[in-house]
Amino acid sequence: MTLAETKHFRCDIRDGIARIAHDRPDRKNPFTFDSYAELRDWFRALAYSDDVYVVVILPNGGNFSSGGDVHDIIGPLTRMTMKELLAFTRMTGDLVKAMIHCGKPIIAAVDGVCAGAGAIMAMASDLRLATPDAKTAFLFNRVGLAGCDMGACAMLPRIIGQGRAAELLYTGRAMSAEEGVNWGFFNRVVEAESLETEAITLAERIASGPTFANSMTKTMLAQEWNMSLDQAIEAEAQAQAICMQGKDFQRAYTAFVVKEKPVFEGD
Numbered sequence: 001m002t003l004a005e006t007k008h009f010r011c012d013i014r015d016g017i018a019r020i021a022h023d024r025p026d027r028k029n030p031f032t033f034d035s036y037a038e039l040r041d042w043f044r045a046l047a048y049s050d051d052v053y054v055v056v057i058l059p060n061g062g063n064f065s066s067g068g069d070v071h072d073i074i075g076p077l078t079r080m081t082m083k084e085l086l087a088f089t090r091m092t093g094d095l096v097k098a099m100i101h102c103g104k105p106i107i108a109a110v111d112g113v114c115a116g117a118g119a120i121m122a123m124a125s126d127l128r129l130a131t132p133d134a135k136t137a138f139l140f141n142r143v144g145l146a147g148c149d150m151g152a153c154a155m156l157p158r159i160i161g162q163g164r165a166a167e168l169l170y171t172g173r174a175m176s177a178e179e180g181v182n183w184g185f186f187n188r189v190v191e192a193e194s195l196e197t198e199a200i201t202l203a204e205r206i207a208s209g210p211t212f213a214n215s216m217t218k219t220m221l222a223q224e225w226n227m228s229l230d231q232a233i234e235a236e237a238q239a240q241a242i243c244m245q246g247k248d249f250q251r252a253y254t255a256f257v258v259k260e261k262p263v264f265e266g267d
Contacts, residue, residue, distance in 0.1 A: 003042065003049055008035040010060065011042075016053040016207045017200065018046075025061025028113045030069035036092055036117075043098035053207040053214070053266070055104055056199045057121060059111040067116020067139070074143065092117065096151045099124045100222045103215040105206050109199035110134045111192055115174075120150040123159065126218065128185060129199050131192040135174040136185070142172035158225070160185050210248040211266035
């Protein structure tokens with residue numbers, strides 16, 4: 001697929017940064033079956049792209065995403081067979097896997113409603129910014145489902161702690177922006193009018209860095225969840241040795257010697 005040509009969400013790629021957003025602002029940007037599948041396939045294809053170094057997920061119309069559409073997703077799910085339901089839940093989980101394994105840092109810029117699968121997309125991002133009005137809710141139990149959706153029970157406790165995650169997953173209540181930043185879910189809170197600028201500025205800083213090494217960092221952040229400390233140290237030794245073979249490492253040294261800022265090229 002061509003990364004810039006999307007049907008079910010917005011995508012704008014410039015200067016190595018992909019800006020994406022859900023495209024149903026009148027409904028607070030819910031997911032549909034089509035947008036789930038296209039986002040999954042897009043992030044899978046992203047792993048093989050040399051044109052994108054950072055992804056920024058933006059809100060649209062003052063909201064990030066309200067999660068699965070009640071009429072387009074939840075209604076049809078109530079009429080599906082177990083086999084069909086499992087195919088759907090595996091597909092939604094595959095979106096998270098694709099985000100984790102895309103090799104590119106992802107920044108979520110959260111405003112307004114960020115619920116259900118929208119909260120999961122924010123959770124699966126590497127960095128998260130929020131406005132004071134951001135409300136993030138893992139509200140699966142409010143529709144009669146378990147909180148263990150799309151990796152929430154594995155990932156959320158690692159970000160904000162077991163007790164806090166348990167409260168959000170058992171009650172489905174919204175986490176405020178203040179709670180989110182205090183608990184480590186959000187990196188920082190910025191005013192709504194500055195959200196996109198702050199997110200893009202952060203993306204530009206990352207994109208101007210050693211992009212191959214950044215990809216290695218993302219890989220290690222994901223893989224080391226399942227490693228012992230000894231395994232993690234050895235994996236990092238191998239990863240760092242690979243990066244030391246790269247030209248960006250030499251560029252950094254040469255620039256340091258002449259007291260200049262290095263210009264990285266991602267190789």
